[in-house]
Amino acid sequence: xxxxxxxxxxxxxxxxxxxxxxxxxxxxxxxxxxxxxxxxxxxxxxxxxxxxxxxxxxxxxxxxxxxxxxxxxxxxxxxxxxxxxxxxxxxxxxxxxxxxxxxxxxxxxxxxxxxxxxxxxxxxxxxxxxxxxxxxxxxxxxxxxxxxxxxxxxxxxxxxxxxxxxxxxxxxxxxxxxxxxxxxxxxxxxxxxxxxxxxxxxxxxxxxxxxxxxxxxxxxxxxxxxxxxxxxxxxxxxxxxxxxxxxxxxx
Amino acid sequence: xxxxxxxxxxxxxxxxxxxxxxxxxxxxxxxxxxxxxxxxxxxxxxxxxxxxxxxxxxxxxxxxxxxxxxxxxxxxxxxxxxxxxxxxxxxxxxxxxxxxxxxxxxxxxxxxxxxxxxxxxxxxxxxxxxxxxxxxxxxxxxxxxxxxxxxxxxxxxxxxxxxxxxxxxxxxxxxxxxxxxxxxxxxxxxxxxxxxxxxxxxxxxxxxxxxxxxxxxxxxxxxxxxxxxxxxxxxxxxxxxxxxxx
Numbered sequence: 010x011x012x013x014x015x016x017x018x019x020x021x022x023x024x025x026x027x028x029x030x031x032x033x034x035x036x037x038x039x040x041x042x043x044x045x046x047x048x049x050x051x052x053x054x055x056x057x058x059x060x061x062x063x064x065x066x067x068x069x070x071x072x073x074x075x076x077x078x079x080x081x082x083x084x085x086x087x088x089x090x091x092x093x094x095x096x097x098x099x100x101x102x103x104x105x106x107x108x109x110x111x112x113x114x115x116x117x118x119x120x121x122x123x124x125x126x127x128x129x130x131x132x133x134x135x136x137x138x139x140x141x142x143x144x145x146x147x148x149x150x151x152x153x154x155x156x157x158x159x160x161x162x163x164x165x166x167x168x169x170x171x172x173x174x175x176x177x178x179x180x181x182x183x184x185x186x187x188x189x190x191x192x193x194x195x196x197x198x199x200x201x202x203x204x205x206x207x208x209x210x211x212x213x214x215x216x217x218x219x220x221x222x223x224x225x226x227x228x229x230x231x232x233x234x235x236x237x238x239x240x241x242x243x244x245x246x247x248x249x250x251x252x253x254x255x256x257x258x259x260x
Numbered sequence: 261x262x263x264x265x266x267x268x269x270x271x272x273x274x275x276x277x278x279x280x281x282x283x284x285x286x287x288x289x290x291x292x293x294x295x296x297x298x299x300x301x302x303x304x305x306x307x308x309x310x311x312x313x314x315x316x317x318x319x320x321x322x323x324x325x326x327x328x329x330x331x332x333x334x335x336x337x338x339x340x341x342x343x344x345x346x347x348x349x350x351x352x353x354x355x356x357x358x359x360x361x362x363x364x365x366x367x368x369x370x371x372x373x374x375x376x377x378x379x380x381x382x383x384x385x386x387x388x389x390x391x392x393x394x395x396x397x398x399x400x401x402x403x404x405x406x407x408x409x410x411x412x413x414x415x416x417x418x419x420x421x422x423x424x425x426x427x428x429x430x431x432x433x434x435x436x437x438x439x440x441x442x443x444x445x446x447x448x449x450x451x452x453x454x455x456x457x458x459x460x461x462x463x464x465x466x467x468x469x470x471x472x473x474x475x476x477x478x479x480x481x482x483x484x485x486x487x488x489x490x491x492x493x494x495x496x497x498x499x500x501x502x503x504x505x506x
Contacts, residue, residue: 086384089382091378091379091382093375093378093379097379099379111383113283113286114286115283115383
């Protein structure tokens with residue numbers, strides 16, 4: 010479980026996160042949703058330590074990440090997998106080398122064991138046999154799947170996904186969503202997904218946090234978000250004509 | 261004020277660059293790959309520049325020798341001295357600052373804007389050490405070889421230029437090259453080269469690593485890397501000459 014307690018983050022005079030608190034449970038897909046510019050990515054970067062919080066605490070299963078030194082953080086980070094918006098694959102390495110990279114750096118596995126693990130991870134994301142491709146030779150959807158394979162190669166306890174569906178067609182989006190959902194349940198991971206995609210909210214959201222003006226504006230389940238009368242959420246969820254029509258049809 | 265902050269940030273960066281690597285074997289492999297990228301791949305440009313540089317130095321020296329009292333071997337002597345003391349270590353390093361420096365800054369800068377550096381950090385890898393240290397080691401180790409090659413080829417260029425134009429004979433030029441030779445000059449040139457190699461790789465990595473924004477900013481970082489590496493090389497050249505020669 011990840012707990013975020015009263016974190017604040019400013020960039021100069023721009024106060025992005027205001028006393029933000031939330032809990033992300035293990036074995037669930039936790040979604041952070043909200044409009045652009047409300048602080049979703051900053052929040053995630055604060056949780057994983059890519060940005061320092063001004064004050065407040067981030068706890069990984071009770072371990073206070075925000076108070077740790079560089080060495081202690083490094084140990085926690087070995088338990089974190091992250092899927093970046095642009096995949097962030099190392100473009101000088103093949104698909105297989107990308108997946109084996111964290112294993113090479115932090116485990117004492119033999120080459121054969123690493124190979125076996127890379128094959129397993131690729132099979133898990135339906136990319137068997139694509140070991141020798143370079144990231145530039147992969148489509149956007151394939152790159153996302155390779156990034157998921159790399160993220161799970163170390164058996165992480167925590168998985169962060171920053172807009173996993175951005176730039177993907179609807180069918181590939183569903184594929185990625187289902188993959189995230191499956192591995193979360195399979196490995197009992199604490200998964201935190203940032204998304205704009207309402208389809209993802211309905212498909213995979215177990216626990217949803219709505220962020221607005223840098224605050225935890227609302228949280229609940231996907232059933233609750235559809236029924237809520239919170240104006241900001243209604244504006245966000247039913248912003249598209251399609252969703253408005255759907256709501257009208259469903260009454 | 262910004263310059264002072266940047267200088268502080270640069271030295272802060274060096275602290276992480278030289279911290280203990282996570283896995284020596286990975287660094288070892290990366291260092292060899294960097295030797296190829298920033299060292300061996302620069303051989304051609306260094307060779308071409310050196311031959312022509314040596315030829316021009318010797319021709320200019322010959323053309324300025326009006327006094328019949330000056331012996332012809334002076335052409336060889338001046339070509340050797342200016343090549344070893346200044347042209348090979350400094351001018352070639354400035355050229356390398358352009359070629360290697362822009363390459364490093366754009367590579368590291370692109371990794372920054374495409375979140376590859378964030379990916380390394382999330383994995384728990386010391387990204388500065390992983391990305392920059394192999395480049396520093398490769399340059400510090402290989403640039404002296406490049407400069408020695410440059411020295412040799414400059415003298416060959418000078419020799420060919422003066423002998424084919426009959427400005428000096430083979431014996432005169434070779435005698436000039438060997439006259440009043442001090443081993444200390446080579447040591448001085450190599451010490452400078454090592455310092456310049458360090459400057460080129462760390463300054464360029466600094467600008468690449470702290471790139472913010474997108475593709476346009478990577479280009480800006482690359483330009484800044486070349487400009488500041490060159491300025492730092494010239495400053496270091498002045499300081500080292502004061503310290504080592506005077």
